[in-house]
Amino acid sequence: MNKIVLIIITLGLVVVLGIVFWGGGSKPQTGENVADEGQSVEIKNGVQYITIDAKGGYFPKVVTAQGGIPTKLIVKTNGTFDCSASLVVRSVGFQKILPPTGETEIDLGIPKSGEPVVGVCGMGMYNFQINFS
Numbered sequence: 001m002n003k004i005v006l007i008i009i010t011l012g013l014v015v016v017l018g019i020v021f022w023g024g025g026s027k028p029q030t031g032e033n034v035a036d037e038g039q040s041v042e043i044k045n046g047v048q049y050i051t052i053d054a055k056g057g058y059f060p061k062v063v064t065a066q067g068g069i070p071t072k073l074i075v076k077t078n079g080t081f082d083c084s085a086s087l088v089v090r091s092v093g094f095q096k097i098l099p100p101t102g103e104t105e106i107d108l109g110i111p112k113s114g115e116p117v118v119g120v121c122g123m124g125m126y127n128f129q130i131n132f133s
């Protein structure tokens with residue numbers, strides 16, 4: 001039994017790595033997903049809001065934001081029925097199935113500079129990273 005589990009895990013890792021190396025290079029095709037980094041980070045009344053779209057992955061995939069200020073992450077779904085709706089943000093203990101369409105607010109507290117926050121889908125296929133400068 002254990003050998004079979006190991007083989008499955010190994011195959012899974014190979015598939016994931018393959019996607020990261022070969023799939024990661026492909027750019028999203030629709031214009032709306034190629035959002036400028038600047039548009040996804042906004043500071044309102046001393047609170048920093050970072051917006052990420054979840055559908056067939058996370059866009060933008062890498063965001064740079066400010067550390068040291070209260071920060072909320074808004075994850076937008078819009079007809080999202082793939083596994084990017086199953087989101088895990090381990091550093092804040094968040095793990096939920098997002099609604100297929102809607103906005104989910106996740107409190108990131110006051111992130112420290114130099115400590116990125118990473119989100120992954122439930123299967124570990126898709127991810128995003130927020131770097132705090």
Ligand SMILES: [Cu+2]
Pocket residue numbers: 083084121122123124125126
């Ligand atoms: Cu997934």
